[in-house]
Amino acid sequence: MFKLSRMTDYGVVLLSSMAQRPDCLSTAPDLADRTMLPAPTVAKILKALAKGQVIVATRGAQGGYSLARPAADITVAEIIAALDGPVALTACVDGSDDNCSVERLCPLAGGWNRINLAVKAALDDVSLADLISECGMSDPAFGAAPGITLQQ
Amino acid sequence: MFKLSRMTDYGVVLLSSMAQRPDCLSTAPDLADRTMLPAPTVAKILKALAKGQVIVATRGAQGGYSLARPAADITVAEIIAALDGPVALTACVDGSDDNCSVERLCPLAGGWNRINLAVKAALDDVSLADLISECGMSDPAFGAAPGITLQQ
DNA sequence: CAATACAGTACTTATTTAGTCCTGTTTATA
C-alpha cells in the first residue's frame, strides 16, 4: 500500500493541537495528554519537527514548542520531509540520498523523476491550515488520536 | 521515507521488458532470466499484475503473459494499484479498505482526501510508455535489475 | 542549585514486506 507513515499522521495531529493555541507554548507531556498519544513517541516526533524547522523549541523550565510559522505557511510536504525524510519515490530521483549505481544507463530514471515532481507539487500545495480548516474544528471530540490513526 | 515498494519497481521493470516484445508471450521464467530478478518473486508479481488486468495470462504449454493494452494506455496508478493496493495515503480517504471508526468527527479527513486525489491524479497522468521512452531504450545494459533497484 | 523541559542517541520490539514453496488447474503436443 502506497501510504504515509504513522509518524506523519501523528505529526499532523500534534501540529493541529498546537495550532489551536497559537499564543502559548505546548510542552511534550502536555501534547501527549491532549492527543492521547504515547508520551515518548510524542517527544520523538516533536524533536524531529523542531529539527525540520516546522516548530521552534524553547528550552528550560516554562519552555515548550510552538509553530515556526502560521499554519497557512506550513506545507504538508514540509511535515513529511521532517518526519520521513524528503519525498523521493525511488532512488533514481534528483535529491535522493543514495543514487543508484548505473543511473546514467537507467532509462526509467527520467520518468520516475517526473512522477516524483508531480507528487511533490501536490504535497506542496496543501498547508496545515488547509488540512485543519476543511471541516471546521468545532467538534469537542477532536484531539483524540484514534480518529486519524492510520491503518497499517 | 515516502516511497514506492520494491514490488512496484520490479513490476515496472518486468512490464518494460514485456513491452519490448509486444508480439509474443513472455513466460515467468523467461522474464526472470531477462531481468535477473529471482524467479519466484517474478512469478508472484506477474500473478498480481494479471489479477489487476494490467497483463493477460495465457495458460498451458506455450502460454505466457502479454500486456493487456498498449504501453501508452497503462498508467502508473494502475500498476501501483495492482501490486500495492489502491493509492490511499491515509485510512480517512474515500475508497480505503478500513475506514476509521470516528470518520464523521475527524476534521482532517477532508484535507487528506484532497491530497490523496492530487497524488492519484499525478500517478494517473503518467503511462508505462512515458516511463520507458523518456530516455530511450537503446542501451544494451537495460534489462539488468540493479539499475532501478530501490533503496530501502 | 534544583526542577523543568528539550536534544541526541542507542536499543528493543512489533509490523510489514519480500521471498519461497507447495498444490492445483489449464492447455499444447507428441
Place this chain on the structure above:
DNA sequence: TATAAACAGGACTAAATAAGTACTGTATTG
C-alpha cells in the same frame, strides 16, 4: 490420452523497516 509446460492461489519463513522506549546530556527559569 498422457505428459510436460505454464499459470493460479494460498501458506509459510525470513529479512528489513518502522515504531516505541529508555537513558544521558544540555539549557533555562526561579
